[in-house]
Amino acid sequence: MSVDTPVRPSAGRAAPAPGRRYRAVWRWHFYAGLLVAPVLLVLAVTGSLYLFKDQYEEWRYKDLRTAAATASPRPLAEQIAAARTARPGAAVASVIPPGRPGRTTRVIFAGNAVGPFAPGVSVYVNPADARVLGSVDDSATLMRKVRTLHGELMAGTVGDRVVETAACWSLVLLGSGAYLYRRGPARRREAKRGRSRLRRVHAVTGVFAGVVIAFLVVSGLPWSGVWGEAFQRMATAAGSTPPDSDRFARQSTPPDKGRDLSQHPDAKVPWAAEERPVPASGHAGHGGAAGGTVGAAPVERALRAAAARAPHCPPAACEYKVLLPRGERGVYTVTVASRHDPADERTVHVDQYSGAVLGSYGWSEYGVLAKAVEQGIALHEGRRYGPLNTAVMLAACLALILLTVTGAGMWWKRRPSGGLGAPRRTGDRRTTLTVAAIMLVVGVLFPLAGVTMLAALLVDALLVRRVPALARRVG
Template identity: 30%
Template sequence: MEKNNYNRFWRWHFYAALFMTPLLITLTLSGIGYLFYTNVENNMYKNEFFNKSTQIEQLTIDQGIEKAQQTFKDYSVSKIIALEDPYNTRLTMTNKDGDQKYVFLDSNYQIVGSQNPKYTFSNVMREVHSSLFVGGTLVNYLVELAACWAIFLLLSGIYMTFKGRALKKEPNPTKRQKNLKWHALLGTIITFPMVIIIFTGLPWSAFMGDFIYSAAQKHPSIGIPALKQNPPTSDMSEIPWATRKNEPPASSEGSHAEHNGMAQMDNMSKPSGMITVQQLMNEAEKANISKPYSIIYPKGEKGVYTVSKGSNTGVTGLDVSPYDEVTTYFDQYSGKLISKVGYQDYGILAKWFTWGIPLHEGHLFGWLNKVINLIVCLSFLLVMFWGFKTWLTRKKKNSVSAPPNLSSKLSIGFIIFMVILGCIMPLFGISLILVVLIEMIFSFKNKFQNVNIAK
């Protein structure tokens, strides 16, 4: 039974690697690229981030916004990223078709330059890493599935390493044994940190991410503060993970509420009673909210300004310490602080991921975090390389040379292990049903062939 159990792990390990390796290589390389996106962007976009306009007249931020909207007539500002010196202020401008443009204002609030968000380095790396730059639910699920099966590859590799002879000294090791030894040794060393890196990235995933967030919503004591929820929108991408799906409160109803409102506030025709951005920034300062932070414009006549600081924004110069995370809502007419949700208000689950996501992204504790993540990712690529070489040394011509499947019976230990993984990673659990069905078909086919041979 033990030999059959080993072969079962070996067989599933082999097929998982065969099908998932191309995806895992893509995810690992894009992850390495994303680790250093701030360093890359600080050099690639020096003009937009740090340079000054040739126009030296001092404007207010509201005048700068108005000038940007006059320059890009089909766009209106929906978001402002107010950064610390020496970074310039970044505006997110959106047109009626949903297309976006980043516009940068210097310290005089004069226009320095603009970008197409879709093709910035950080967004390209993020899109490749999360959705292979293709997008769509199916692709997002496929990426998540690859991450889940990577967990299985690492854990099953640990089992086979200690149950097999991979690390035992051989007097005259063959080429295959040498490759297998390096594959097993390095895989064993990186399993724990790699599992942490993968799990801290799953809150962003399509299936498990929603599952985790729903759990945090339903159980405020361990998750996020109990607020009415609604689906996220693209304008919430710089809001902290723990409050991203929170429904903002409404501004005060009254005479101002009768002004023209839209699904998304077009600030070029904003209500006359709406406070200016400078007034909002003054109110944020009174509330002890210092730069860097993002400002999200109100949605409709009853919407509020959202001002937030996050530890996982994906914007160069905007990330803060998890302890400093805060999401605040200000009345768009009076500027009054309506409500505030900070790190101290999170439940244990939300706090865990508030730390875990920047750990995954490589900026939780500076350069050391980046270096550790880089070493683990490069080691993971080497593990895949030596695994591939091990397979090639035993692969027969015109054959996949899959490990043998001695019996169709599954041991209790194997079943318990897979059920636990399936419960922890629901999408992985669903995929297991398909794998079991395929195994049953192959087993039935082999039995049928053996019966025919016996006849």
Template identity: 40%
Template sequence: MIAGTPTAGTSGLYRRIWRWHFFAGLVCVPFIFSLAATGAVYLFNRQIDDLVYARQMLRQQPAGTATPAPASTLIANALHAWPGQAKALNLPADDRHNAQVDVIQPDGTTMQVFVDPGTGAVAGAIDESRRLMTIVKHIHSLAIAGDGGKAVIEIVAGWIIMLMASGAYLWWPRGRRAGVVSIRRQAQGRVWWRDLHAVTGAFGGGVVLFLALTGMPWSVFWGKNVNAWLSAHDLGVPDGMWRGVPKSTLPASALGDLPWTQQQQAVPASDDPHAAHKAAPHQVRPGPGYDLLNNFTIAGPDAIVAQLAAMGIDRGYRLALPGDPRGVYSAIYMPGQVAAHRVVHIDQYSGKVLMDIGAGRIGAIGRITEWGVSVHQGLEYGTPNLLVMLAGCLALMALCVSGIVMWWQRRPAGKLAAPALRHGDRLARGVVLIAVVLGCCFPLLGASMLAVLLLDTLIGAVRRPAV
């Protein structure tokens, strides 16, 4: 891979690392390219939504000075246009956008109904499962393939970390100057692609590594278990916040997007004064027969919206609505910066605040993790943040393309042309230690590395000539 470096080319360590880098890249390239391409698109999900769904999402008339329509009117008008169970009300962060009411249809489909917050007029609706950015997000995470697909993405993200580490070793100059930080002027063919691969990795590798690491919190195994461990050790959402608060069995993730540290928590439950449960755990699920707007025994949406405004949350948030007698109102406020994130759960009967969780109440490691997630999504530092993450995605795509082209031009016809090993080639103890540490930190990556090591050993044993 690196011409003109006989010491590197004849090193058993170099050959072994190059071989792992080669196989990892070859197997993972389709998934890595998909992650990078869909990630680059999803960075601009808000802008794309405004362009594709302008008729539904953007107000057709400029905002006036009249009093905004009450929350109950927005919900009632949405239900009149699309009968079903109201699940959530999304109030816009600015005067350009319509409000959004999520309505669960009898067949289980969720329709996102857009209503002008000033006039209450319904502007249109989108099937949530068919919304362009929902599809892109599901492809990005392989959620379309279920938990198995999510596990594959977790393994691939781990191998991206390995590829960056091994790529850095292979790139290391070792006395060379050409093709290290720039493409050689006279380079052509495979040498040009090799230089492009090396230089792209040199300048974009740090961002790519950051994207891989900060993508792990969403993973099906690592993310879920680390989240639970942080909460159990008061490093995420402190368990003490549940003191005296009735729990439901509904996971907070069912409420939609919310801060990462709270996704594995349960949603609190309202204490129905007419029932005999007295704060017993209860399963809260939206029920098609639950009347939110004409129920005079509970606090209506208008009262809750006014209460939240008095608490400093007046726009740009999602209000998940109670779906049965034990449900709660959950206001999820997630502007760009993590420091301003806030989730408030309110009892539907008394209007009592059951939980008010701001970033300041989250443990230190949880806050750092959420900061990483926010930067990963391009939300923390505005346009510069978006552009840097986009550069990382483009660099990853360039690495995929240049790696494949470089291999294709090097391989003899009809052969795989994997970097060959020589008898006695071994990995240095330091490299083995790094691999073991990474495998322990990311168990699915560790399991896949063991599988690759076993396969490579078997191939070597089969091909080794008998003495």
């Protein structure tokens, strides 16, 4: 994405239209980079690290996650009861049974953090004798901090909005950079005089990695606060998100999870099914603790029911997570998460008294948009096609780091004393309006980019142009 200085027109002659357009696009490219480069650098570094979350945590917590294999594990109810002794009074959020011999049972309790997706405290139990091996505060792990920094800069809602704004502006950077590379004078002069190493590396990196970086941005937007929620509403209105309610009746909503599973920190339901209401157990009057407890039907029965409905995702290859029933009408909710293919995932609701399946939905019930988002998320996280997918996503993150560093380096080398060194505005009304119309479309598609774009234009019109000293410094 080259940012070469455009050819200056000779005295008394107006710059040709392509030169004016080039300068106008270059100006937007410059300010977009200035605005979001630090955030993009953070996203690229944390994204690179988070690609290896599973490998890191398997190594870091190996002593808690592995145990001697046993042919006769203790009942899960007994293991859960043992875990409660390590966290007396805390509510059980979910249980992850061992998927294969030699693994421990992980019982996740509500932690001190509050709010949607708040991490809990994991207690690890040896299945052979129901002995507690230790616990981990999931809110304090390294990868949790990396994820929080990646998603919201450790600044809550404000950070989420900043990340979304930077992500949207990165698309402007990619598009304008491609235009500058294809149309800029540098491309025509390249053979005659060569370019600086920074400029050449910046341009080539943008050309070859731009498409993958754009995919990373777009596939990550469904998680964002403004754009993601709007997209979720649109998909729901189009009937492309929740499973078919006629085939999977929604009987009622149990009191433990509100109206859906989207606010449960350990539900891990697919994006497509986050807002689907949960059915209720049909038999009341047998208790059911507010903090979550084992129902009359054993947990193993719920797991077997889920495994029977996920034949392509056996426990040895996928993660089975059980949300215990809370209250008399609560249900077992079993989420089957595939490491690689979202099409193998399943969510099953089981009556806590009879063990009957009340609801079961998966890939075949998702709409087109829901399937696209699920596959995009798997690719974004580098897990869809194994090590190859991870390598491509890592290369894209490293390319984004290189683009940010080389862009900053070019600016640092050409900046004038006492000013930003921004490209001069074109002064041509037609060119300005053309570029503004394109940016308007971008602003409509990505609202936070549009808001910041409008703010930049207002500052330019009401402040920069009216203060000569500021105009000289800013450009």
